[in-house]
Amino acid sequence: MGAIAGAWQWLTTVANWAGEKGVWHRLGEHVYLSALCLALACLIALPVALWLGHIGKGGALAVNLSNVGRAVPTFAVLVLLTLTPLGTRGDWPTIIALVLFAVPPLLTNAYLGMREADRDVVEAARGMGMSGPQLLLRVEIPLAYPLIMTGLRSATVQVVATATLAALAGGGGLGRIITAGFGNYDTAQVVAGALLVAVLALLVEGVLVLADRLFDPMRGRRRGRRATKGTGPGPGADGPGGSVGDDEVVALGKPA
Amino acid sequence: MTAQAAVAQVGGPGAVQAAGPGGAPAGGSSCLQTNDWICGEYVRSRGQELVDATVQHIGITAVSVLIGLLVAFPLALAARRWRAAAGPVLGLTTVLYTVPSLAMFALLTPVFGVSAAVVVTGLVMYSLTILVRNILAGLEAVPTEVREAARGMGYGSVRLLFGVELPLAVPALVAGLRIATVSTVAMTTIGSVVGYGGLGNLIASGMEGFFKAEVLTASVLCVLLALTADLLLLGLQRLLTPWTRERAPGRTRARRGARTAKGVA
Numbered sequence: 001m002g003a004i005a006g007a008w009q010w011l012t013t014v015a016n017w018a019g020e021k022g023v024w025h026r027l028g029e030h031v032y033l034s035a036l037c038l039a040l041a042c043l044i045a046l047p048v049a050l051w052l053g054h055i056g057k058g059g060a061l062a063v064n065l066s067n068v069g070r071a072v073p074t075f076a077v078l079v080l081l082t083l084t085p086l087g088t089r090g091d092w093p094t095i096i097a098l099v100l101f102a103v104p105p106l107l108t109n110a111y112l113g114m115r116e117a118d119r120d121v122v123e124a125a126r127g128m129g130m131s132g133p134q135l136l137l138r139v140e141i142p143l144a145y146p147l148i149m150t151g152l153r154s155a156t157v158q159v160v161a162t163a164t165l166a167a168l169a170g171g172g173g174l175g176r177i178i179t180a181g182f183g184n185y186d187t188a189q190v191v192a193g194a195l196l197v198a199v200l201a202l203l204v205e206g207v208l209v210l211a212d213r214l215f216d217p218m219r220g221r222r223r224g225r226r227a228t229k230g231t232g233p234g235p236g237a238d239g240p241g242g243s244v245g246d247d248e249v250v251a252l253g254k255p256a
Numbered sequence: 257m258t259a260q261a262a263v264a265q266v267g268g269p270g271a272v273q274a275a276g277p278g279g280a281p282a283g284g285s286s287c288l289q290t291n292d293w294i295c296g297e298y299v300r301s302r303g304q305e306l307v308d309a310t311v312q313h314i315g316i317t318a319v320s321v322l323i324g325l326l327v328a329f330p331l332a333l334a335a336r337r338w339r340a341a342a343g344p345v346l347g348l349t350t351v352l353y354t355v356p357s358l359a360m361f362a363l364l365t366p367v368f369g370v371s372a373a374v375v376v377t378g379l380v381m382y383s384l385t386i387l388v389r390n391i392l393a394g395l396e397a398v399p400t401e402v403r404e405a406a407r408g409m410g411y412g413s414v415r416l417l418f419g420v421e422l423p424l425a426v427p428a429l430v431a432g433l434r435i436a437t438v439s440t441v442a443m444t445t446i447g448s449v450v451g452y453g454g455l456g457n458l459i460a461s462g463m464e465g466f467f468k469a470e471v472l473t474a475s476v477l478c479v480l481l482a483l484t485a486d487l488l489l490l491g492l493q494r495l496l497t498p499w500t501r502e503r504a505p506g507r508t509r510a511r512r513g514a515r516t517a518k519g520v521a
Binding site: 002003004067070071072073074075076077079080082083157160161162164165167168169175178179181182187190191193194195197198201202205 | 351353354355356357358359360362363365366435438439441442443445446448449456459460462463466468471472474475478479482483486
Protein backbone atom coordinates (compact mmCIF):
# COMPACT_ATOMS: atom_id res chain seq x y z
CA MET A 1 0.00 0.00 0.00
CA GLY A 2 3.07 2.20 -0.26
CA ALA A 3 1.79 3.33 -3.65
CA ILE A 4 -1.41 4.71 -2.17
CA ALA A 5 0.47 6.65 0.50
CA GLY A 6 2.81 7.97 -2.16
CA ALA A 7 -0.10 8.96 -4.36
CA TRP A 8 -1.76 10.75 -1.45
CA GLN A 9 1.44 12.62 -0.76
CA TRP A 10 1.68 13.58 -4.43
CA LEU A 11 -1.91 14.76 -4.49
CA THR A 12 -1.54 16.86 -1.36
CA THR A 13 1.57 18.61 -2.62
CA VAL A 14 0.38 22.04 -3.72
CA ALA A 15 3.14 22.41 -6.31
CA ASN A 16 1.73 19.49 -8.29
CA TRP A 17 -1.54 21.33 -8.87
CA ALA A 18 -0.15 24.59 -10.19
CA GLY A 19 1.45 25.59 -13.45
CA GLU A 20 1.47 24.38 -17.04
CA LYS A 21 1.89 20.72 -16.06
CA GLY A 22 -0.22 20.95 -12.91
CA VAL A 23 -3.44 19.10 -12.20
CA TRP A 24 -5.69 22.14 -12.65
CA HIS A 25 -4.32 22.92 -16.10
CA ARG A 26 -4.57 19.27 -17.21
CA LEU A 27 -8.06 18.97 -15.77
CA GLY A 28 -9.09 22.09 -17.66
CA GLU A 29 -7.69 20.66 -20.91
CA HIS A 30 -9.45 17.37 -20.27
CA VAL A 31 -12.85 18.90 -19.57
CA TYR A 32 -12.55 21.41 -22.41
CA LEU A 33 -11.61 18.72 -24.96
CA SER A 34 -14.31 16.33 -23.76
CA ALA A 35 -17.05 18.95 -23.78
CA LEU A 36 -16.09 20.29 -27.20
CA CYS A 37 -15.97 16.84 -28.77
CA LEU A 38 -19.19 15.73 -27.16
CA ALA A 39 -20.97 18.82 -28.44
CA LEU A 40 -19.61 18.24 -31.95
CA ALA A 41 -20.57 14.56 -31.85
CA CYS A 42 -24.12 15.43 -30.72
CA LEU A 43 -24.45 17.99 -33.50
CA ILE A 44 -23.45 15.37 -36.04
CA ALA A 45 -25.12 12.23 -34.68
CA LEU A 46 -28.42 13.30 -33.15
CA PRO A 47 -30.05 15.05 -36.13
CA VAL A 48 -29.07 12.16 -38.41
CA ALA A 49 -30.31 9.52 -35.95
CA LEU A 50 -33.60 11.31 -35.18
CA TRP A 51 -34.30 11.86 -38.84
CA LEU A 52 -33.42 8.27 -39.81
CA GLY A 53 -35.54 7.02 -36.93
CA HIS A 54 -38.44 9.26 -37.90
CA ILE A 55 -38.54 8.08 -41.48
CA GLY A 56 -37.62 4.54 -40.42
CA LYS A 57 -34.72 3.98 -42.76
CA GLY A 58 -30.99 3.33 -42.47
CA GLY A 59 -31.30 0.87 -39.60
CA ALA A 60 -28.47 -1.32 -40.87
CA LEU A 61 -26.15 1.67 -40.99
CA ALA A 62 -27.07 2.90 -37.54
CA VAL A 63 -26.67 -0.49 -35.92
CA ASN A 64 -23.53 -1.63 -37.72
CA LEU A 65 -21.73 1.65 -37.11
CA SER A 66 -21.62 0.83 -33.44
CA ASN A 67 -20.17 -2.64 -34.07
CA VAL A 68 -17.48 -1.34 -36.36
CA GLY A 69 -16.61 1.36 -33.84
CA ARG A 70 -16.06 -1.25 -31.18
CA ALA A 71 -13.56 -3.20 -33.29
CA VAL A 72 -11.32 -0.21 -34.03
CA PRO A 73 -8.73 0.47 -31.34
CA THR A 74 -8.93 4.07 -30.16
CA PHE A 75 -5.21 4.18 -29.56
CA ALA A 76 -4.47 3.15 -33.16
CA VAL A 77 -6.74 5.85 -34.57
CA LEU A 78 -5.16 8.50 -32.36
CA VAL A 79 -1.66 7.54 -33.43
CA LEU A 80 -2.62 7.26 -37.09
CA LEU A 81 -4.16 10.74 -37.03
CA THR A 82 -1.12 12.13 -35.22
CA LEU A 83 1.17 10.84 -37.95
CA THR A 84 -0.88 12.46 -40.73
CA PRO A 85 -0.30 16.13 -41.59
CA LEU A 86 -3.08 16.84 -39.06
CA GLY A 87 -0.59 15.95 -36.35
CA THR A 88 1.06 19.33 -36.65
CA ARG A 89 -2.22 21.15 -35.99
CA GLY A 90 -2.32 20.98 -32.22
CA ASP A 91 -5.37 19.26 -30.79
CA TRP A 92 -7.06 18.31 -34.05
CA PRO A 93 -6.04 14.62 -34.10
CA THR A 94 -7.45 14.24 -30.60
CA ILE A 95 -10.64 16.11 -31.40
CA ILE A 96 -11.31 14.11 -34.56
CA ALA A 97 -10.60 10.79 -32.85
CA LEU A 98 -12.86 11.67 -29.91
CA VAL A 99 -15.73 12.76 -32.15
CA LEU A 100 -15.29 9.62 -34.25
CA PHE A 101 -15.70 7.45 -31.18
CA ALA A 102 -18.56 9.39 -29.65
CA VAL A 103 -20.76 9.30 -32.76
CA PRO A 104 -21.57 5.53 -32.89
CA PRO A 105 -23.15 5.15 -29.43
CA LEU A 106 -25.10 8.38 -29.86
CA LEU A 107 -26.36 7.48 -33.31
CA THR A 108 -27.21 3.86 -32.58
CA ASN A 109 -29.04 4.55 -29.35
CA ALA A 110 -31.01 7.51 -30.62
CA TYR A 111 -32.02 5.53 -33.69
CA LEU A 112 -33.05 2.47 -31.67
CA GLY A 113 -34.93 4.69 -29.25
CA MET A 114 -36.90 6.22 -32.09
CA ARG A 115 -37.67 2.85 -33.65
CA GLU A 116 -38.66 1.26 -30.38
CA ALA A 117 -41.06 4.05 -29.49
CA ASP A 118 -44.43 2.35 -29.12
CA ARG A 119 -45.82 2.18 -32.67
CA ASP A 120 -49.44 2.23 -31.44
CA VAL A 121 -48.84 5.50 -29.64
CA VAL A 122 -47.17 7.00 -32.69
CA GLU A 123 -50.03 5.88 -34.93
CA ALA A 124 -52.59 7.24 -32.46
CA ALA A 125 -50.82 10.60 -32.43
CA ARG A 126 -50.81 10.62 -36.20
CA GLY A 127 -54.52 9.78 -36.15
CA MET A 128 -55.10 12.78 -33.90
CA GLY A 129 -53.76 14.90 -36.73
CA MET A 130 -50.25 15.64 -35.55
CA SER A 131 -47.89 16.81 -38.25
CA GLY A 132 -44.46 15.25 -38.81
CA PRO A 133 -42.52 17.77 -36.69
CA GLN A 134 -45.15 17.70 -33.94
CA LEU A 135 -45.00 13.93 -33.89
CA LEU A 136 -41.22 14.02 -33.68
CA LEU A 137 -41.00 16.63 -30.92
CA ARG A 138 -43.98 15.68 -28.78
CA VAL A 139 -44.24 11.93 -29.13
CA GLU A 140 -41.24 10.20 -30.58
CA ILE A 141 -38.43 12.09 -28.86
CA PRO A 142 -40.01 11.90 -25.37
CA LEU A 143 -40.55 8.16 -25.89
CA ALA A 144 -37.02 7.71 -27.20
CA TYR A 145 -35.57 9.79 -24.36
CA PRO A 146 -34.27 6.94 -22.16
CA LEU A 147 -32.26 5.38 -24.97
CA ILE A 148 -31.04 8.75 -26.24
CA MET A 149 -29.77 9.50 -22.76
CA THR A 150 -28.15 6.07 -22.44
CA GLY A 151 -26.33 6.80 -25.67
CA LEU A 152 -25.29 10.21 -24.41
CA ARG A 153 -24.01 8.64 -21.21
CA SER A 154 -21.92 6.00 -22.91
CA ALA A 155 -20.63 8.56 -25.41
CA THR A 156 -19.63 10.90 -22.60
CA VAL A 157 -17.91 8.22 -20.58
CA GLN A 158 -16.14 7.09 -23.72
CA VAL A 159 -15.00 10.60 -24.59
CA VAL A 160 -13.70 11.26 -21.08
CA ALA A 161 -11.85 7.93 -21.18
CA THR A 162 -10.47 8.49 -24.66
CA ALA A 163 -9.29 11.97 -23.77
CA THR A 164 -7.01 10.16 -21.33
CA LEU A 165 -5.47 8.20 -24.19
CA ALA A 166 -4.68 11.40 -26.06
CA ALA A 167 -1.72 11.73 -23.72
CA LEU A 168 -0.18 8.58 -25.20
CA ALA A 169 -0.18 10.30 -28.59
CA GLY A 170 1.25 13.53 -27.19
CA GLY A 171 -2.02 15.38 -26.57
CA GLY A 172 -3.08 17.19 -23.42
CA GLY A 173 -5.44 16.17 -20.66
CA LEU A 174 -5.22 14.29 -17.37
CA GLY A 175 -3.61 11.26 -19.03
CA ARG A 176 -0.46 13.37 -19.25
CA ILE A 177 0.00 13.06 -15.51
CA ILE A 178 0.02 9.27 -15.84
CA THR A 179 2.34 9.17 -18.87
CA ALA A 180 4.67 11.73 -17.30
CA GLY A 181 4.74 9.56 -14.18
CA PHE A 182 5.72 6.54 -16.28
CA GLY A 183 8.37 8.67 -17.97
CA ASN A 184 9.90 9.82 -14.66
CA TYR A 185 9.74 6.37 -13.06
CA ASP A 186 7.46 8.00 -10.49
CA THR A 187 4.98 5.36 -9.35
CA ALA A 188 3.35 7.72 -6.89
CA GLN A 189 2.53 10.15 -9.68
CA VAL A 190 1.24 7.35 -11.91
CA VAL A 191 -1.16 6.17 -9.24
CA ALA A 192 -2.17 9.72 -8.32
CA GLY A 193 -2.94 10.49 -11.97
CA ALA A 194 -4.88 7.26 -12.36
CA LEU A 195 -6.93 8.07 -9.28
CA LEU A 196 -7.70 11.55 -10.61
CA VAL A 197 -8.83 10.15 -13.95
CA ALA A 198 -10.89 7.39 -12.37
CA VAL A 199 -12.59 9.82 -10.00
CA LEU A 200 -13.35 12.21 -12.85
CA ALA A 201 -14.85 9.40 -14.97
CA LEU A 202 -17.01 8.16 -12.10
CA LEU A 203 -18.05 11.72 -11.22
CA VAL A 204 -19.12 12.44 -14.78
CA GLU A 205 -21.10 9.19 -14.89
CA GLY A 206 -22.80 10.08 -11.61
CA VAL A 207 -23.74 13.56 -12.76
CA LEU A 208 -25.17 12.14 -15.97
CA VAL A 209 -27.28 9.58 -14.13
CA LEU A 210 -28.72 12.39 -12.00
CA ALA A 211 -29.34 14.62 -15.02
CA ASP A 212 -30.98 11.68 -16.78
CA ARG A 213 -33.46 11.19 -13.94
CA LEU A 214 -34.06 14.90 -13.48
CA PHE A 215 -34.86 15.75 -17.07
CA ASP A 216 -36.84 12.66 -18.00
CA PRO A 217 -39.97 14.05 -19.70
CA MET A 218 -41.96 11.04 -18.59
CA ARG A 219 -40.69 11.04 -15.02
CA GLY A 220 -42.89 8.92 -12.79
CA ARG A 221 -45.01 7.74 -15.69
CA ARG A 222 -42.64 5.18 -17.10
CA ARG A 223 -42.58 2.68 -14.28
CA GLY A 224 -45.82 0.94 -15.20
CA ARG A 225 -44.84 0.40 -18.79
CA ARG A 226 -41.44 -0.96 -17.82
CA ALA A 227 -42.95 -3.46 -15.45
CA THR A 228 -45.23 -4.94 -18.10
CA LYS A 229 -42.38 -5.25 -20.57
CA GLY A 230 -40.60 -7.60 -18.20
CA THR A 231 -37.56 -8.52 -20.27
CA GLY A 232 -35.10 -6.83 -17.96
CA PRO A 233 -33.42 -8.49 -15.02
CA GLY A 234 -36.12 -7.11 -12.74
CA PRO A 235 -36.44 -4.33 -10.22
CA GLY A 236 -33.78 -5.75 -7.91
CA ALA A 237 -31.20 -5.40 -10.62
CA ASP A 238 -30.98 -1.63 -10.51
CA GLY A 239 -27.46 -0.74 -9.56
CA PRO A 240 -25.98 2.64 -8.73
CA GLY A 241 -25.14 2.88 -12.42
CA GLY A 242 -28.79 3.62 -13.18
CA SER A 243 -31.36 1.36 -14.72
CA VAL A 244 -29.77 -1.86 -15.77
CA GLY A 245 -31.97 -3.48 -18.33
CA ASP A 246 -31.57 -4.79 -21.82
CA ASP A 247 -31.30 -1.18 -22.91
CA GLU A 248 -28.02 -0.92 -21.17
CA VAL A 249 -26.60 -4.04 -22.73
CA VAL A 250 -27.42 -2.54 -26.08
CA ALA A 251 -25.99 0.78 -25.19
CA LEU A 252 -22.70 -0.02 -23.55
CA GLY A 253 -19.90 1.64 -25.38
CA LYS A 254 -16.32 0.62 -25.27
CA PRO A 255 -14.14 2.10 -22.57
CA ALA A 256 -10.94 3.38 -24.04
CA MET B 257 10.31 1.18 -8.99
CA THR B 258 7.93 -0.68 -11.21
CA ALA B 259 7.52 2.28 -13.50
CA GLN B 260 11.21 2.07 -14.32
CA ALA B 261 10.85 -1.33 -15.85
CA ALA B 262 7.76 -0.14 -17.71
CA VAL B 263 9.67 2.56 -19.49
CA ALA B 264 12.49 0.17 -20.24
CA GLN B 265 9.90 -2.08 -21.86
CA VAL B 266 8.32 0.68 -23.89
CA GLY B 267 11.64 2.21 -24.77
CA GLY B 268 13.09 -1.12 -25.86
CA PRO B 269 11.33 -1.65 -29.17
CA GLY B 270 11.31 2.09 -29.82
CA ALA B 271 15.07 2.18 -29.82
CA VAL B 272 15.19 -0.60 -32.38
CA GLN B 273 12.58 1.10 -34.55
CA ALA B 274 14.55 4.31 -34.67
CA ALA B 275 16.80 2.62 -37.21
CA GLY B 276 13.73 2.02 -39.40
CA PRO B 277 12.52 5.01 -41.37
CA GLY B 278 15.08 7.58 -40.32
CA GLY B 279 18.39 5.82 -40.76
CA ALA B 280 17.80 3.87 -43.96
CA PRO B 281 18.19 0.19 -43.07
CA ALA B 282 20.64 -2.08 -44.84
CA GLY B 283 19.54 -2.77 -48.40
CA GLY B 284 16.76 -0.27 -47.76
CA SER B 285 14.02 -0.38 -50.31
CA SER B 286 12.34 2.84 -51.37
CA CYS B 287 9.16 2.52 -49.32
CA LEU B 288 11.08 2.24 -46.06
CA GLN B 289 13.17 5.28 -46.96
CA THR B 290 10.24 7.42 -47.99
CA ASN B 291 8.31 6.26 -44.92
CA ASP B 292 5.17 5.21 -46.81
CA TRP B 293 1.99 4.17 -45.03
CA ILE B 294 1.87 0.89 -46.89
CA CYS B 295 5.13 -0.93 -47.20
CA GLY B 296 5.59 -4.55 -48.26
CA GLU B 297 9.26 -4.38 -47.42
CA TYR B 298 8.37 -3.63 -43.81
CA VAL B 299 6.17 -6.70 -43.57
CA ARG B 300 8.91 -8.83 -45.14
CA SER B 301 11.80 -7.58 -43.03
CA ARG B 302 9.93 -7.35 -39.73
CA GLY B 303 7.70 -10.37 -40.24
CA GLN B 304 8.90 -12.09 -37.08
CA GLU B 305 8.20 -8.99 -35.00
CA LEU B 306 4.67 -8.79 -36.38
CA VAL B 307 4.05 -12.47 -35.69
CA ASP B 308 5.35 -12.15 -32.13
CA ALA B 309 3.19 -9.12 -31.45
CA THR B 310 0.12 -10.82 -32.92
CA VAL B 311 0.72 -13.94 -30.85
CA GLN B 312 1.05 -11.83 -27.70
CA HIS B 313 -2.11 -9.95 -28.64
CA ILE B 314 -4.11 -13.14 -29.19
CA GLY B 315 -2.74 -14.65 -25.99
CA ILE B 316 -3.63 -11.66 -23.82
CA THR B 317 -7.10 -11.37 -25.36
CA ALA B 318 -7.88 -15.08 -25.09
CA VAL B 319 -6.69 -15.38 -21.49
CA SER B 320 -8.61 -12.23 -20.50
CA VAL B 321 -11.87 -13.32 -22.08
CA LEU B 322 -11.61 -16.86 -20.69
CA ILE B 323 -10.93 -15.64 -17.15
CA GLY B 324 -13.70 -13.07 -17.61
CA LEU B 325 -16.10 -15.87 -18.53
CA LEU B 326 -15.01 -17.99 -15.57
CA VAL B 327 -15.56 -15.08 -13.18
CA ALA B 328 -18.73 -13.77 -14.80
CA PHE B 329 -20.61 -17.07 -14.74
CA PRO B 330 -20.76 -17.55 -10.96
CA LEU B 331 -21.43 -13.82 -10.53
CA ALA B 332 -24.39 -14.03 -12.89
CA LEU B 333 -25.69 -17.15 -11.13
CA ALA B 334 -25.37 -15.41 -7.77
CA ALA B 335 -27.15 -12.33 -9.07
CA ARG B 336 -29.98 -14.52 -10.34
CA ARG B 337 -30.24 -16.63 -7.22
CA TRP B 338 -30.17 -13.84 -4.66
CA ARG B 339 -31.91 -10.58 -5.45
CA ALA B 340 -29.76 -8.86 -2.81
CA ALA B 341 -26.60 -9.78 -4.71
CA ALA B 342 -27.86 -8.51 -8.06
CA GLY B 343 -27.60 -4.81 -7.22
CA PRO B 344 -24.03 -4.84 -5.92
CA VAL B 345 -22.77 -7.22 -8.64
CA LEU B 346 -24.23 -5.22 -11.54
CA GLY B 347 -23.38 -1.91 -9.89
CA LEU B 348 -19.77 -2.80 -9.22
CA THR B 349 -19.13 -4.13 -12.71
CA THR B 350 -20.71 -0.99 -14.17
CA VAL B 351 -18.51 1.23 -12.03
CA LEU B 352 -15.42 -0.70 -13.14
CA TYR B 353 -16.49 -0.15 -16.73
CA THR B 354 -16.35 3.63 -16.42
CA VAL B 355 -12.73 3.71 -15.28
CA PRO B 356 -10.56 4.66 -18.28
CA SER B 357 -8.19 1.90 -19.34
CA LEU B 358 -5.04 3.99 -19.00
CA ALA B 359 -6.01 4.74 -15.40
CA MET B 360 -6.99 1.12 -14.79
CA PHE B 361 -3.65 -0.23 -15.99
CA ALA B 362 -1.77 2.47 -14.09
CA LEU B 363 -3.67 1.67 -10.90
CA LEU B 364 -2.94 -2.04 -11.25
CA THR B 365 0.79 -1.55 -11.84
CA PRO B 366 1.72 -1.17 -8.14
CA VAL B 367 -0.22 -4.34 -7.38
CA PHE B 368 1.23 -6.67 -10.01
CA GLY B 369 4.42 -4.87 -11.01
CA VAL B 370 5.03 -4.50 -14.72
CA SER B 371 3.69 -7.74 -16.13
CA ALA B 372 1.07 -9.15 -18.44
CA ALA B 373 -1.08 -9.70 -15.34
CA VAL B 374 -1.76 -5.96 -15.19
CA VAL B 375 -3.23 -5.95 -18.68
CA VAL B 376 -5.12 -9.21 -18.24
CA THR B 377 -6.65 -8.13 -14.92
CA GLY B 378 -7.78 -4.80 -16.36
CA LEU B 379 -9.30 -6.44 -19.40
CA VAL B 380 -11.08 -9.07 -17.28
CA MET B 381 -12.66 -6.29 -15.22
CA TYR B 382 -13.99 -4.64 -18.36
CA SER B 383 -15.35 -7.85 -19.86
CA LEU B 384 -17.27 -8.62 -16.65
CA THR B 385 -19.85 -5.88 -17.22
CA ILE B 386 -20.90 -7.21 -20.59
CA LEU B 387 -20.62 -10.91 -19.77
CA VAL B 388 -22.52 -10.84 -16.47
CA ARG B 389 -25.40 -8.90 -18.02
CA ASN B 390 -25.70 -11.11 -21.04
CA ILE B 391 -25.49 -14.38 -19.12
CA LEU B 392 -28.12 -13.05 -16.75
CA ALA B 393 -30.39 -11.86 -19.56
CA GLY B 394 -30.00 -15.21 -21.34
CA LEU B 395 -30.87 -17.26 -18.27
CA GLU B 396 -33.85 -15.07 -17.39
CA ALA B 397 -35.23 -15.38 -20.90
CA VAL B 398 -35.62 -19.16 -20.57
CA PRO B 399 -39.39 -19.77 -20.67
CA THR B 400 -40.96 -20.87 -17.41
CA GLU B 401 -42.80 -23.70 -19.20
CA VAL B 402 -39.48 -25.19 -20.27
CA ARG B 403 -38.17 -25.00 -16.74
CA GLU B 404 -41.33 -26.55 -15.33
CA ALA B 405 -41.29 -29.33 -17.90
CA ALA B 406 -37.69 -30.20 -17.06
CA ARG B 407 -38.49 -30.21 -13.36
CA GLY B 408 -41.44 -32.47 -14.05
CA MET B 409 -39.11 -34.85 -15.85
CA GLY B 410 -37.10 -35.06 -12.66
CA TYR B 411 -34.25 -32.70 -13.46
CA GLY B 412 -32.36 -31.45 -10.43
CA SER B 413 -31.25 -27.84 -10.26
CA VAL B 414 -27.71 -28.54 -11.50
CA ARG B 415 -28.88 -30.68 -14.39
CA LEU B 416 -31.57 -28.11 -15.16
CA LEU B 417 -28.94 -25.39 -15.34
CA PHE B 418 -26.40 -27.20 -17.50
CA GLY B 419 -28.78 -29.40 -19.48
CA VAL B 420 -31.61 -26.99 -20.25
CA GLU B 421 -31.11 -23.38 -19.22
CA LEU B 422 -27.53 -22.90 -20.32
CA PRO B 423 -28.01 -24.30 -23.84
CA LEU B 424 -31.05 -22.06 -24.28
CA ALA B 425 -29.02 -19.09 -23.05
CA VAL B 426 -26.20 -19.75 -25.52
CA PRO B 427 -27.30 -17.12 -28.07
CA ALA B 428 -27.34 -14.37 -25.44
CA LEU B 429 -24.14 -15.63 -23.91
CA VAL B 430 -22.29 -15.74 -27.22
CA ALA B 431 -23.64 -12.31 -28.12
CA GLY B 432 -22.06 -10.96 -24.95
CA LEU B 433 -18.90 -12.93 -25.58
CA ARG B 434 -18.61 -11.40 -29.03
CA ILE B 435 -18.94 -7.84 -27.74
CA ALA B 436 -16.48 -8.56 -24.94
CA THR B 437 -13.96 -10.19 -27.26
CA VAL B 438 -14.06 -7.49 -29.90
CA SER B 439 -13.62 -4.69 -27.39
CA THR B 440 -10.92 -6.65 -25.57
CA VAL B 441 -8.94 -7.04 -28.80
CA ALA B 442 -9.15 -3.27 -29.32
CA MET B 443 -8.30 -2.43 -25.72
CA THR B 444 -5.32 -4.77 -25.48
CA THR B 445 -3.40 -2.13 -27.48
CA ILE B 446 -3.40 0.17 -24.42
CA GLY B 447 -1.37 -2.51 -22.65
CA SER B 448 1.61 -1.04 -24.51
CA VAL B 449 1.84 1.44 -21.63
CA VAL B 450 3.34 -1.39 -19.57
CA GLY B 451 4.93 -3.13 -22.55
CA TYR B 452 2.31 -5.88 -22.89
CA GLY B 453 0.04 -4.52 -25.57
CA GLY B 454 0.62 -7.01 -28.37
CA LEU B 455 0.16 -5.07 -31.58
CA GLY B 456 -0.20 -1.95 -29.45
CA ASN B 457 3.51 -2.18 -28.70
CA LEU B 458 4.22 -1.81 -32.41
CA ILE B 459 1.80 1.12 -32.68
CA ALA B 460 3.51 2.85 -29.76
CA SER B 461 7.02 2.28 -31.07
CA GLY B 462 5.94 3.31 -34.57
CA MET B 463 4.63 6.55 -33.11
CA GLU B 464 7.92 7.25 -31.34
CA GLY B 465 9.96 6.58 -34.47
CA PHE B 466 7.41 8.27 -36.74
CA PHE B 467 7.29 4.97 -38.63
CA LYS B 468 4.06 5.07 -40.61
CA ALA B 469 4.11 1.56 -42.08
CA GLU B 470 4.55 0.03 -38.64
CA VAL B 471 1.59 1.94 -37.18
CA LEU B 472 -0.75 1.25 -40.08
CA THR B 473 0.16 -2.43 -40.43
CA ALA B 474 -0.28 -3.07 -36.71
CA SER B 475 -3.58 -1.16 -36.63
CA VAL B 476 -5.00 -3.05 -39.59
CA LEU B 477 -3.90 -6.38 -38.11
CA CYS B 478 -5.64 -5.42 -34.90
CA VAL B 479 -8.95 -4.70 -36.63
CA LEU B 480 -8.65 -7.91 -38.67
CA LEU B 481 -8.02 -9.83 -35.46
CA ALA B 482 -11.18 -8.40 -33.90
CA LEU B 483 -13.30 -9.23 -36.94
CA THR B 484 -11.87 -12.76 -37.22
CA ALA B 485 -12.58 -13.43 -33.55
CA ASP B 486 -16.13 -12.15 -34.03
CA LEU B 487 -16.73 -14.46 -36.98
CA LEU B 488 -15.24 -17.47 -35.17
CA LEU B 489 -17.55 -16.92 -32.21
CA LEU B 490 -20.53 -16.57 -34.53
CA GLY B 491 -19.56 -19.91 -36.08
CA LEU B 492 -19.25 -21.42 -32.61
CA GLN B 493 -22.75 -20.26 -31.75
CA ARG B 494 -24.20 -21.88 -34.87
CA LEU B 495 -22.45 -25.12 -33.97
CA LEU B 496 -23.74 -25.02 -30.41
CA THR B 497 -27.35 -24.18 -31.27
CA PRO B 498 -28.35 -26.32 -34.25
CA TRP B 499 -32.04 -26.03 -33.25
CA THR B 500 -32.27 -22.31 -33.93
CA ARG B 501 -31.69 -22.77 -37.65
CA GLU B 502 -34.67 -24.95 -38.40
CA ARG B 503 -37.51 -22.96 -36.89
CA ALA B 504 -37.40 -19.65 -38.62
CA PRO B 505 -41.06 -18.59 -38.28
CA GLY B 506 -41.93 -19.74 -34.75
CA ARG B 507 -39.17 -18.24 -32.67
CA THR B 508 -39.00 -19.37 -29.08
CA ARG B 509 -39.10 -16.84 -26.33
CA ALA B 510 -35.58 -17.69 -25.31
CA ARG B 511 -34.39 -16.73 -28.71
CA ARG B 512 -36.28 -13.47 -28.68
CA GLY B 513 -34.81 -12.71 -25.29
CA ALA B 514 -31.40 -13.39 -26.70
CA ARG B 515 -32.05 -11.02 -29.53
CA THR B 516 -32.92 -8.17 -27.22
CA ALA B 517 -29.96 -8.87 -25.02
CA LYS B 518 -27.74 -9.05 -28.03
CA GLY B 519 -29.01 -5.70 -29.15
CA VAL B 520 -26.76 -4.13 -31.69
CA ALA B 521 -24.14 -6.83 -31.71
